[in-house]
Amino acid sequence: MADEFAKGFGIFVVAGLGWMTLAGWYRTPSFEGTQLTGAPPEAATVYDQIGLFLEPVLFWFMILGPLTFWILIPIFERARESYAERAQ
Template structure:
């Protein structure tokens, strides 16, 4: 179980850091008194790299959530169900 927790934490931290970096670049219009940072609407990208950055930002946000939940909830749930099924079948 500790292995799954470590993997989920690594995914959550890595993808969260990537999202935080990209959101700082693309979703922060100004650091001076705008009041909205990291969650503002992303501007329309004018280059291919800007488009990749905006898409990657959304992918990293979902990967952080789904990846962590997979290792913290789904995999332990299946392992517990398999152990219960094997115990019942013996």
């Protein structure tokens, strides 16, 4: 179970840092106003479009990745063990 925790935590950290970096670049119009949640600018270049596409992807990967390793995989492992015990 420790390896699932480490994988989920790694996903959380890496995706979270990526999301915070992109949100800081594209969704922080000024430091006096809203930060990380402002309106996105118009995509001027291909790199801006890629960054604006990756931002929500990283956000949801940051949320769903750890939940998968911390909740869903242990539930399926316990269910499989329970099923194996009942089958014997």
